[in-house]
Amino acid sequence: MDIDMIYYSELEEWYTTNAFRSFSVKYVVDNCIYYKIDGKEHAVNAGTYMTACKYDNVYAYNKLPIKSICIDICPDTVLETFTVLTTGHEDFDNFLSGHFKYPEFFESLHSVTNTTIGAKLQQLLSRIEKEKTPDINKEWFMDLSERIIYQEYGNYLALNEINSVKATTRKEVLHRLQLAKEFMDSNYLEIAEIKEIADHCNMSEYHFFRRFKEVYKKTPYQYITEHKMQKARQLLSEKKHTVSEVALLCSFPDVFTFSKSFKKFFGIPPSLVK
Numbered sequence: 001m002d003i004d005m006i007y008y009s010e011l012e013e014w015y016t017t018n019a020f021r022s023f024s025v026k027y028v029v030d031n032c033i034y035y036k037i038d039g040k041e042h043a044v045n046a047g048t049y050m051t052a053c054k055y056d057n058v059y060a061y062n063k064l065p066i067k068s069i070c071i072d073i074c075p076d077t078v079l080e081t082f083t084v085l086t087t088g089h090e091d092f093d094n095f096l097s098g099h100f101k102y103p104e105f106f107e108s109l110h111s112v113t114n115t116t117i118g119a120k121l122q123q124l125l126s127r128i129e130k131e132k133t134p135d136i137n138k139e140w141f142m143d144l145s146e147r148i149i150y151q152e153y154g155n156y157l158a159l160n161e162i163n164s165v166k167a168t169t170r171k172e173v174l175h176r177l178q179l180a181k182e183f184m185d186s187n188y189l190e191i192a193e194i195k196e197i198a199d200h201c202n203m204s205e206y207h208f209f210r211r212f213k214e215v216y217k218k219t220p221y222q223y224i225t226e227h228k229m230q231k232a233r234q235l236l237s238e239k240k241h242t243v244s245e246v247a248l249l250c251s252f253p254d255v256f257t258f259s260k261s262f263k264k265f266f267g268i269p270p271s272l273v274k
Helices: 075-086 090-098 116-131 138-161 167-187 194-200 205-216 220-237 243-249 255-266
Strands: 005-011 023-030 032-037 040-045 048-052 059-062 066-073 108-111
Touching (some): 023 032, 023 040, 023 116, 032 048, 040 048, 048 116, 048 138, 075 138, 108 116, 108 138, 108 167, 116 138, 167 220, 194 205, 194 220, 220 255
Antiparallel strands (some): 005 066, 048 108
């Protein structure tokens, strides 16, 4: 593909063997699309998008009626974006030479609610629903490419933190850790034990704990606590709840534990939040 394209689809049945004819972003709006890449099947559920490079013989199909957006980005757009981003940026130069030569993107799945790419995809969906055929210019595709490059740069840094010789092993570990992070992002108020997260991404509890800390430089517990603290601060700033109510809403056992954790995290007691 030598042009940038956007396809919006509403299909009862769909099957193809040429799902990734260019670098692609697959955003599923309703239900689920299944992609099989090199023998590994990826289920892209509603509210999730997948990024992947050009592959031959990628199978894709659905089991229920689907709504989805597919975005193909041509090599020239990606390379032009590279040029702008890498000017005078030594870290990015090393990134490109060592890992990120087009089209070697790391296929990954993300929720549209947690990333800048997801925000752009949701805006696109809103425009399609209102305008049917919105006018999308070159700058739009370059902005999307830039967001993808920064996402992949994060993947590159994370992969380098995983202590394994085989690239396929490192990619599989990172894929599972990404599933774990998305699970925590969506369920941080309900998670009672780390084992729940490890089970979700099919890792042993110890292996998950060690790998997560290795890659993200914090423990799963610290990651969940950060989410709780940010949620607590948001609720307190709205002035609709007491400190005791916020402690309960953010899954703390009591107001004393909550207040102590809040002060340690933000440097002020919850009662002083404005």
